[in-house]
Amino acid sequence: xxxxxxxxxxxxxxxxxxxxxxxxxxxxxxxxxxxxxxxxxxxxxxxxxxxxxxxxxxxxxxxxxxxxxxxxxxxxxxxxxxxxxxxxxxxxxxxxxxxxxxxxxxxxxxxxxxxxxxxxxxxxxxxxxxxxxxxxxxxxxxxxxxxxxxxxxxxxxxxxxxxxxxxxxxxxxxxxxxxxxxxxxxxxxxxxxxxxxxxxxxxxxxxxxxxxxxxxxxxxxxxxxxxxxxxxxxxxxxxxxxxxxxxxxxxxxxxxxxxxxxxxxxxxxxxxxxxxxxxxxxxxxxxxxxxxxxxxxxxxxxxxxxxxxxxxxxxxxxxxxxxxxxxxxxxxxxxxxxxxxxxxxxxxxxxxxxxxxxxxxxxxxxxxxxxxxxxxxxxxxxxxxxxxxxxxxxxxxxxxxxxxxxxxxxxxxxxxxxxxxxxxxxxxxxxxxxxxxxxxxxxxxxxxxxxxxxxxxxxxxxxxxxxxxxxxxxxxxxxxxxxxxxxxxxxxxxxxxxxxxxxxxxxxxxxxxxxxxxxxxxxxxxxxxxxxxxxxxxxxxxxxxxxxxxxxxxxxxxxxxxxxxxxxxxxxxxxxxxxxxxxxxxxxxxxxxxxxxxxxxxxxxxxxxxxxxxxxxxxxxxxxxxxxxxxxxxxxxxxxxxxxxxxxxxxxxxxxxxxxxxxxxxxxxxxxxxxxxxxxxxxxxxxxxxxxx
Numbered sequence: 064x065x066x067x068x069x070x071x072x073x074x075x076x077x078x079x080x081x082x083x084x085x086x087x088x089x090x091x092x093x094x095x096x097x098x099x100x101x102x103x104x105x106x107x108x109x110x111x112x113x114x115x116x117x118x119x120x121x122x123x124x125x126x127x128x129x130x131x132x133x134x135x136x137x138x139x140x141x142x143x144x145x146x147x148x149x150x151x152x153x154x155x156x157x158x159x160x161x162x163x164x165x166x167x168x169x170x171x172x173x174x175x176x177x178x179x180x181x182x183x184x185x186x187x188x189x190x191x192x193x194x195x196x197x198x199x200x201x202x203x204x205x206x207x208x209x210x211x212x213x214x215x216x217x218x219x220x221x222x223x224x225x226x227x228x229x230x231x232x233x234x235x236x237x238x239x240x241x242x243x244x245x246x247x248x249x250x251x252x253x254x255x256x257x258x259x260x261x262x263x264x265x266x267x268x269x270x271x272x273x274x275x276x277x278x279x280x281x282x283x284x285x286x287x288x289x290x291x292x293x294x295x296x297x298x299x300x301x302x303x304x305x306x307x308x309x310x311x312x313x314x315x316x317x318x319x320x321x322x323x324x325x326x327x328x329x330x331x332x333x334x335x336x337x338x339x340x341x342x343x344x345x346x347x348x349x350x351x352x353x354x355x356x357x358x359x360x361x362x363x364x365x366x367x368x369x370x371x372x373x374x375x376x377x378x379x380x381x382x383x384x385x386x387x388x389x390x391x392x393x394x395x396x397x398x399x400x401x402x403x404x405x406x407x408x409x410x411x412x413x414x415x416x417x418x419x420x421x422x423x424x425x426x427x428x429x430x431x432x433x434x435x436x437x438x439x440x441x442x443x444x445x446x447x448x449x450x451x452x453x454x455x456x457x458x459x460x461x462x463x464x465x466x467x468x469x470x471x472x473x474x475x476x477x478x479x480x481x482x483x484x485x486x487x488x489x490x491x492x493x494x495x496x497x498x499x500x501x502x503x504x505x506x507x508x509x510x511x512x513x514x515x516x517x518x519x520x521x522x523x524x525x526x527x528x529x530x531x532x533x534x535x536x537x538x539x540x541x542x543x544x545x546x547x548x549x550x551x552x553x554x555x556x557x558x559x560x561x562x563x564x565x566x567x568x569x570x571x572x573x574x575x576x577x578x579x580x581x582x583x584x585x586x587x588x589x590x591x592x593x594x595x596x597x598x599x600x601x602x603x604x605x606x607x608x609x610x611x612x613x614x615x616x617x618x619x620x621x622x623x624x625x626x627x628x629x630x631x632x633x634x635x636x637x638x639x640x641x642x643x644x645x646x647x648x649x650x651x652x653x654x655x656x657x658x659x660x661x662x663x664x665x666x667x668x669x670x671x672x673x674x675x676x677x678x679x680x681x682x683x684x685x686x687x688x689x690x691x692x693x694x695x696x697x698x699x700x701x702x703x704x705x706x707x708x709x710x711x712x713x714x715x716x717x718x719x720x721x722x723x724x725x726x727x728x729x730x731x732x733x734x735x736x737x738x739x740x741x742x743x744x745x746x747x748x749x750x751x752x753x754x755x756x
Contacts, residue, residue, distance in 0.1 A: 067095055068139040068271050068278040070169070077291065079634060080143065087121045088143055089291050093284045095138070105129060108150050112172070113157040115267070118149055128153055135268030139278055141169065158267070161234040163206030164255055165262035166274040168232035175214055175230060182217040189219040193243055201248040205238040205255065215239055225604055233277070244600060254565065302334050303327060309561050310334040317532040319510075319549075319556040322563030323599040324540060324735035325574070329508050329687070331563070332535040333363045336506040339530060340376030345503025348524065349379045352512040352543070356687045357381040360508060378502075382517045383483050385524070389490035389501075397481040405482065412470045418463050424714055425467050428452065431544070433468055434484050435515040436551075441465045454715040487516045494523035503531075509687065510536030511589065514545040518552040538586050542683060542729045544721065549589055568689055570605035573741045577734040580727055580752055608734070608741040612749055616652070616697075619746040623653060623694055624660035626742050627677055630692045637663050641690035642679035643733040645705060649697045653679045682733040693737035695730070698753060699745035703730055727752055 077085065105117040117138075119127045126149035130139040142152055155171050186192065194202070194215050202212055211231060218224055224243055228236050234255065241251040263269065271278050302310065309320055309331055322328050336349045349360055361379040380388070390397055400408075409422035418425075432452060438444050444465050445458060456464065475481065481489075494500070502525045507513070513521075525531045532554060549556060566574050578599065609626075613619040623642065630640055642657075642664075644650040650666065657664035657677055667680025667688075682695075697703065704726035710718040730752055734741055743753070 066137045067092060067281045068137055069281065070139055070141045070278050072169075073140055073142055074279070076143070078636065084121060084125055084143070085291070087125070088127070089288065091119065091121060091127070092140060093288065105131065108153045110150075111153040112155060113153075115158065116153045118153065126150070130158055130267070132267040133265070135266075137268045137271050137280070139167075139271060159208070159232065160262060160264040160267065160270040161206040161232065162208070162262065162264060163204065163238070163252070164234050164273070165270055166234060167267065167270045167277055168234055170232040171230040172210060175210055175227075178227075178230075179214060179217065182214070182219075182223065186217040186219050191219065192216065193218045193221065193224065194239070197242055197248065202238075205235075205242075205248060205251055207235050207238060208232070211235045211239075228604075302330055303565075303567070306331050306334075306563065310338050314530050314533075314559050316527070316529065316559065317534065317549075317554050317556050318530075318559040318561075319534040319536075320561045320563060321535075321537055323537060323566060323574075323578075324732070325566035325568030325601070325689075326563035326599070327567055328535040328537065328563060329360070329363070332506050332508045332533065333360065335533050336364065336377055336504075339504045339506070339533075343376065344530075345376075346501065347377045347504045347506065348385070348502045349377060349506045349508070350385060350521070351381055351508045352517075353686075354381050354384070356509055357384070359687050382487070382513060382520065386483070386487040386490040386517075386520055389493055389520075389524075390486050393493055394489070397486050398479060399486075400475065400478075400480040400482050404480075408471060408474050409467075412467050412474070416463070416467060416470070418467055419460075420464065420467070421714060423710065424454070424718075425464065425471075427544070427710075427715075427718060428464055429468050429471065430484065430514070431546070434488065435547070437519070444468075452715065452717055454718075484514065484516050487514075487520050491516065491520045491523045494520070500524055500526045504533070505531065506533045506535075508535050509540075510534045511538045511541040512536075512543045512545055513547065515547045515552055517545075518547055518549070518554065522553050536589070538589060539581055540686075540728060540732050541586075541725060542686060542732055544725060546721075547589055564599050566599060566601040566603075568738050569601055569735050570603050570739060571601040572605055572607045573737050574599070574601045574735065576608045576741075577731050580731050580734075584724055584727065586724070586728075605739050608743060610749075610753065611742075611744045613744065613746045616649075616746045619696060619744050620653060620656035622744060623696055623742075624656050624662060626694060627657060627662055627692075628660065630740065631662065635691055636675065637677045638675045639691040640677045641667075641685065641688065641693045641736060642677065643682050643685045643693060643695045643736065644679070644697045645682055645703050645729075646697070647681050649702070650679045650681055653694075653696055682729050685733050685736050689736050689738055691738050692740040692742070693734070694742040694744070695733050696744050697746070698730065698743055698750045700748040700750055702745070703750040703752060 077088070080088070105119055108116060108118050113130075115131050115133065117129045117131045119129055121127055121143060124145055125143060126146050127140055128142040128144070128149055130141055132138070142149065144152060155173050156169055157172060159168050159170070160166070161168050199212065202215065207215065214227070214231070221243055224239060231239075238251050238255060241254055242248070246254070272280065306327055312318070320328055320331050332349070336347050340347045349364065351357055351360060357379050364377055364379065387397065405426065406422055409425045413420055413422055413425060432438065432447060432449055433444065436447055438447055441462065445461050449456070475485065500523075505521055505525045507521065521532065534549075534556065569577075611622060613622060627640060627642075631637065642650065642653045644653060654664045654666055657679070663676040665674060665676040665678060667678045667684045670676055670678060704723060708726060709722045712719045730750075734743065745753075
């Protein structure tokens with residue numbers, strides 16, 4: 064029986080086809096997948112550069128280009144184009160198998176041959192060549208074929224290499240770009256996911272099966288329809304071959320993967336959970352900080368889980384859900400103290416005890432020192448380290464603070480109220496008393512935002528041992544005040560940490576501009592050291608970010624509507640556009656401005672996932688999401704950062720610096736949700752975060 068594979072490039076183009084053409088593609092290739100290709104007429108085009116190319120009639124005007132193997136039964140749908148364009152494409156392109164990676168490549172040899180003479184002429188007048196430091200042997204070992212090798216030898220400027228991405232074989236271009244970026248041949252070899260065994264470059268079927276980054280194999284008509292229904296979703300769970308080793312490794316204890324935005328940490332975490340569940344050793348928990356992210360993780364796992372065994376072995380819960388479930392197994396459902404009520408209690412205590420501390424300072428001292436270090440009495444607090452708390456406290460001041468904290472505890476007890484943190488502390492106590500733990504493995508995504516009490520809960524929920532806790536995170540994307548040292552919560556990842564450096568989502572221009580906001584910031588690595596953004600890069604290029612300032616908010620929102628209309632008119636779907644703001648009020652105002660302009664828009668918090676609208680929400684809600692185009696609005700001096708989110712310098716110098724860093728990271732997160740276009744605007748004076756760009 065014939066099998067059908069669909070190339071990634073076509074899936075990306077499928078959404079741009081007219082609905083009638085989409086329906087015909089689905090109809091024809093569903094028949095193909097249902098039986099054999101005998102029911103679909105495959106025609107061998109004249110003058111095709113690759114003799115294995117076939118065409119299939121979609122409509123009177125449209126043709127599909129299919130790769131038919133010499134042997135085997137896997138047929139790959141490469142393109143659907145207008146009649147003449149389809150035959151022209153088949154005349155210019157060919158498919159080969161990369162010698163180093165064993166994966167298929169589609170390239171245009173004619174363009175390379177036509178470009179070579181001019182580049183060679185330019186190179187005669189330039190003494191330095193890009194790859195003069197790399198031997199032919201190393202280039203061939205990295206899968207560079209004869210034609211690409213000749214091309215590489217005459218390159219004198221990185222812009223020439225960047226322009227060649229459109230026609231060079233993808234794996235070979237990746238290798239050259241890595242070398243040009245300063246990686247050694249060994250480092251490029253590792254990033255390509257190359258293997259030491261020789262590949263049969265004539266075996267197309269095996270090459271396609273080794274190419275999940277290029278094609279998706281379809282197992283029957285139902286799966287084919289699902290692919291066409293969600294053509295972009297599949298690539299959000301694509302695992303780069305260089306990341307597979309992290310997923311399938313056997314670790315002697317806890318392990319961690321770090322990396323900048325868009326480097327695939329979440330994808331690695333999902334595949335890791337899927338892999339562990341497939342081993343059948345015990346229940347796997349996938350968890351994160353907030354509910355919106357856990358929903359996204361669950362959607363990704365549904366795409367991955369290919370068997371009932373894998374699906375049944377994985378549970379997705381955010382950390383508060385887990386703590387409340389454990390708590391409620393023993394106690395009644397907890398009554399949670401609202402933020403405004405908590406603030407009022409701290410204010411009342413400070414006033415009653417005539418303390419020289421604000422309610423904000425007391426609340427943060429309780430969370431970031433008392434709870435973070437599991438301090439239970441005044442003696443422990445007097446001796447406690449207060450790293451990260453800038454305001455120094457003498458013994459008398461600590462006694463005053465402890466009195467206030469003791470009063471707060473009594474107030475909670477009298478009201479029979481809990482906070483999410485105290486629920487977590489109690490759930491941890493309950494789990495520590497249990498011999499049998501609820502999970503065999505735990506996978507944590509967006510780990511940088513978890514509080515120490517949440518880490519202790521996770522530590523108590525899984526027995527210590529091989530592959531117990533797998534952590535994915537990036538402290539440059541910390542958007543809450545929580546800080547932790549993994550070693551202090553009894554999680555050791557020494558010698559079991561990996562770093563991802565290639566951004567697969569955001570263009571190089573957007574990434575470089577966004578990274579500029581964090582340059583020079585001393586950001587911790589959650590394990591006693593400092594993290595760095597050095598080495599992060601994107602291999603995709605596009606337009607630089609657009610920045611615009613306005614005199615009023617109304618003018619800024621009118622310009623937003625005009626920019627979104629421009630994107631829509633260029634063929635971008637409403638659902639591929641996101642709008643981020645620091646406040647919910649401004650996000651709602653953006654929705655109203657878009658709707659007044661006749662643009663379908665909705666709130667990130669309220670709009671169903673399948674609604675085809677432009678989505679607007681707070682920067683916090685943008686976490687974990689991505690869009691082709693993102694507009695970040697209200698990035699003004701008084702809005703980013705908002706004064707209410709920053710501890711006054713006079714109250715606590717270190718907390719002030721931490722708050723500024725958190726707000727800077729939040730803007731960084733919002734901007735790096737964009738894949739192709741980023742638009743940043745403000746009214747009044749621009750934010751000081753932007754003035755450093």
